[in-house]
Amino acid sequence: MNDWLRDYGWAAWMAAGAVLGVCEFLTTEMTLLMLASGAIAGGLVALAFPHLFWLQIIIAILVAWVMLAFLRPTLLRKVRNSAGYRSSLDKIVGAPGVALSQITPTGGEAKISGDTWTARSIGGVIESGTDIEVFEIDGAIAVVYPRNGPLTWGETQ
Structure with a gap:
């Protein structure tokens, strides 16, 4: 050897x-x-x-x-810092998803790009099964809104 x-x-x-x-x-x-x-x-x-x-x-x-x-x-x-670079978190913003549970301004769960995320709504309540879109990522929480509905911005339903 x-x-x-x-x-x-x-x-x-x-x-x-x-x-x-x-x-x-x-x-x-x-x-x-x-x-x-x-x-x-x-x-x-x-x-x-x-x-x-x-x-x-x-x-x-x-x-x-x-x-x-x-x-x-x-x-x-x-x-x-190169032109056109987007991190994986940047790519999630604007991505479609589905609410897995009721999503409120304080919490919920969503399926986004094949992954399960803790989510909160921009405002109002999003029912389970509703199509959503990611507005921003706040730490480890996806801030979402209903994809085909009006934005409620802080109003409760």
Whole structure:
């Protein structure tokens, strides 16, 4: 096993980097991409110094840490400030849904984009089964109004 690590350790590092890089496509948060860069750096060190496994690990950890601490925040800021970017919460605003229970200005439950949300109405009472639309997200609560009805803005029914 020790001989294999010395001879092919670089391949293991590169494979780990490739797997982490591919998995990044599932998350798009750039964390796995930064870890992949550390693994690739470990692989490059393994090519140059195959017998110094401890150095490979230290370089891999250092590169991953530097990337996570300095490059990732900058990249995320650029992506999130780019034109046309909408977070998943921004996409829910305006989405249609259905009231799962009676929704009042103080609470209720709704199915929005396939997920169950705690909801409250803008005003008035929305009966169970009514088609709704999301007005805004307030913390973890969807503020909704009836989709095909008048807005009551604070009036009770």
